[in-house]
Amino acid sequence: MSLDLTELLDGPTVVVKIGGMEFRFSEVPISALEEMQRWINREHPHPLDAVKPHLEGLTPEDRQYLLEKARQDARDWPPKVGTTEGAAALMGHELGQVNVLRHGLQVHHAGATDDDALKVYRALKRQTAREIRNSEGGESPSVRRIYAAIFGTLDDTEDEPANGHPKGRPASPAKSFGTTTSGRRNSG
Numbered sequence: 001m002s003l004d005l006t007e008l009l010d011g012p013t014v015v016v017k018i019g020g021m022e023f024r025f026s027e028v029p030i031s032a033l034e035e036m037q038r039w040i041n042r043e044h045p046h047p048l049d050a051v052k053p054h055l056e057g058l059t060p061e062d063r064q065y066l067l068e069k070a071r072q073d074a075r076d077w078p079p080k081v082g083t084t085e086g087a088a089a090l091m092g093h094e095l096g097q098v099n100v101l102r103h104g105l106q107v108h109h110a111g112a113t114d115d116d117a118l119k120v121y122r123a124l125k126r127q128t129a130r131e132i133r134n135s136e137g138g139e140s141p142s143v144r145r146i147y148a149a150i151f152g153t154l155d156d157t158e159d160e161p162a163n164g165h166p167k168g169r170p171a172s173p174a175k176s177f178g179t180t181t182s183g184r185r186n187s188g
Helices: 005-009 030-043 047-054 060-074 084-091 094-108 114-134 141-150
Strands: 014-018 021-025 174-176 179-181
Touching (some): 014 114, 021 094, 030 084, 047 060, 114 141
Antiparallel strands (some): 014 021
16 A cells, blocks of 8 residues: 555645635645744734833833733734634734635635735625525635635535634634634644
């Protein structure tokens, strides 16, 4: 018996019709996760940097409280892709969702650009609103499947996210298109 690494590494592929066109989504490569992490680092400032502009004019006690809170938050900065905090940092922001979608598109549509991802995002957002109105659970199965495929959390047999969260881990959901989404497992 020979071992074919592509079979081990290839996760399920989701095919979704968005805006009248078919798009394929599968798990993104590690290089895409690295870029997502760089995006988080750029878009979410260090807690001490974020609090600095708000210190002037505060009482010494309030200033001390904010600085201590920022120091505590800094222990876990930056939010890491693959954690609940990383998912919230990426998926809790429209530009983060577009960034993730671009990386997801590039797996099967190599020439996809930020502009392409934004167009697909907008079409998906319109489509999702219809799906949510027509669903009993108030969420979009298409969006859930797309992001689960991108982050490698689709169950191969059921074509559904494992427990709805990356690799079955419970997470605080971040809202995306009216559905909950989560990040990917830690790659380390």
